[in-house]
Amino acid sequence: MNVHKLRRQKLARKLTKHSVAIIPTAPEVVRSRDTLYPYRPDSYFYYLSGFREPNAYLLIDHTGFTTLWCQPKDMEREIWDGQRLGPNEACQQLQVDRTYSIDEINQTLPPLLLTKKQLWYPSTQAMKQQIYQWCNEATKLNVANGQICPSIEANLCDILDEFRLIKDASELRIMQKAADISAQAHLAAMRLCSLSVNQKLYEYQLEAKILSTFYSHGSKFPAYNSIVAAGKNACILHYVENNATVSPKELVLIDAGCEFQGYASDITRTFPACGKFSSVQKEVYELVLNAQEAAINAIHPGAPFTAPHQAALQVLAHGLLELGILQKNKHGNASDVIANKTYLPFYMHRTSHWLGMDVHDCGSYISHATDINGSQPRALQVGMVLTVEPGLYLRPSAEVPEKYWNIGIRIEDDVVVTKTSHRILTRKVPVDIESIEQWMQS
Numbered sequence: 493m494n495v496h497k498l499r500r501q502k503l504a505r506k507l508t509k510h511s512v513a514i515i516p517t518a519p520e521v522v523r524s525r526d527t528l529y530p531y532r533p534d535s536y537f538y539y540l541s542g543f544r545e546p547n548a549y550l551l552i553d554h555t556g557f558t559t560l561w562c563q564p565k566d567m568e569r570e571i572w573d574g575q576r577l578g579p580n581e582a583c584q585q586l587q588v589d590r591t592y593s594i595d596e597i598n599q600t601l602p603p604l605l606l607t608k609k610q611l612w613y614p615s616t617q618a619m620k621q622q623i624y625q626w627c628n629e630a631t632k633l634n635v636a637n638g639q640i641c642p643s644i645e646a647n648l649c650d651i652l653d654e655f656r657l658i659k660d661a662s663e664l665r666i667m668q669k670a671a672d673i674s675a676q677a678h679l680a681a682m683r684l685c686s687l688s689v690n691q692k693l694y695e696y697q698l699e700a701k702i703l704s705t706f707y708s709h710g711s712k713f714p715a716y717n718s719i720v721a722a723g724k725n726a727c728i729l730h731y732v733e734n735n736a737t738v739s740p741k742e743l744v745l746i747d748a749g750c751e752f753q754g755y756a757s758d759i760t761r762t763f764p765a766c767g768k769f770s771s772v773q774k775e776v777y778e779l780v781l782n783a784q785e786a787a788i789n790a791i792h793p794g795a796p797f798t799a800p801h802q803a804a805l806q807v808l809a810h811g812l813l814e815l816g817i818l819q820k821n822k823h824g825n826a827s828d829v830i831a832n833k834t835y836l837p838f839y840m841h842r843t844s845h846w847l848g849m850d851v852h853d854c855g856s857y858i859s860h861a862t863d864i865n866g867s868q869p870r871a872l873q874v875g876m877v878l879t880v881e882p883g884l885y886l887r888p889s890a891e892v893p894e895k896y897w898n899i900g901i902r903i904e905d906d907v908v909v910t911k912t913s914h915r916i917l918t919r920k921v922p923v924d925i926e927s928i929e930q931w932m933q934s
């Protein structure tokens with residue numbers, strides 16, 4: 493039985509006798525006139541089917557019996573747009589129980605809602621409207637023959653998000669491969685940067701190296717828009733213009749990760765453009781690296797999701813005081829800095845997010861046991877994957893010693909929670925000062 497069928501059966505076990513789940517894939521999106529964006533299936537749909545074609549729906553009942561609607565075979569369209577699996581082949585290849593052409597969905601789906609009380613689907617506005625129409629059709633049939641049709645709706649994401657949060661062995665294998673490809677890309681960009689010190693180099697040339705490395709390893713898409721930020725641009729968190737020149741004295745921050753077989757990776761490295769850190773760059777880099785190490789060491793089953801963030805904050809708060817970016821007489825000790833959030837001008841994002849099919853993956857960060865009066869972070873469990881990405885962003889200001897102005901550093905790795913503690917997926921690209929310098933100068 494394939495992994496997608498196993499997941500459908502797991503979902504079915506969560507459904508009651510009178511409920512049914514409907515899952516659409518993503519729509520195609522126009523980029524310009526008659527040209528489309530590259531197609532990517534919906535993550536929930538792909539998780540349950542492994543099917544990449546557009547114009548498809550799944551319906552799963554409480555026994556796991558699965559109906560798929562997909563594009564019909566069509567010689568003319570296949571000559572223009574590419575091969576389609578078609579309903580007959582889909583039944584066997586995707587191990588679903590029944591298939592129809594998508595052209596028949598408005599006739600064939602509403603009767604399947606009869607005798608059902610509850611309908612689970614990913615609650616988007618578009619789906620709500622679609623479901624409303626199908627339920628209307630079912631109600632008409634209901635009037636004719638007196639059967640019930642669904643009157644309760646529930647958000648299927650509440651179930652599937654919890655499934656997706658814990659990665660199984662096949663998902664972890666793919667995520668390791670995605671991480672390996674991204675590591676290769678970062679290595680290649682670092683090398684290109686140091687080889688180009690005597691030439692004019694644009695950020696987009698480093699981006700091109702990153703993307704071409706993804707592509708040449710079978711990953712056709714980045715998991716998110718790549719950030720290639722030289723010098724002061726690194727202080728813009730979501731800098732994606734990537735069109736400035738790189739000066740040899742600057743640091744370069746690259747936040748880039750590929751998507752491989754539907755799964756994301758997410759790596760940030762910050763390195764000196766010329767291949768050698770200055771002493772001032774080293775001071776800040778080592779602080780962020782120590783914060784990252786403390787954060788990663790806080791990851792183990794049972795630890796709260798916020799433990800890595802708290803560990804990173806401890807190190808960063810002490811370091812900001814030591815470097816004189818914050819002052820003891822004005823801001824107090826590290827505990828005061830954390831309690832009063834005085835670090836926020838220099839570190840304004842969280843340390844971690846879930847990672848999986850989506851770069852900011854689904855799944856609650858809050859414990860289900862939390863009552864309405866307070867929110868407790870959830871405990872980490874074996875198979876969860878999260879990023880660890882502390883940073884410091886030192887814009888020019890009267891508070892900050894001038895030697896640190898425009899330094900922006902983030903270091904990001906992807907970490908899976910294991911039985912004993914954790915495993916880092918992304919360390920095929922170096923992170924400590926000596927190894928980065930060695931790689932760039934060799």
Ligand code: GLY
Binds near residue numbers: 716748845851881
């Ligand atoms: N690259 C997006 C992030 O780090 O969250």
Ligand code: MN
Binds near residue numbers: 845879
């Ligand atoms: Mn991230």
Ligand code: MN
Binds near residue numbers: 747748904
């Ligand atoms: Mn990132």
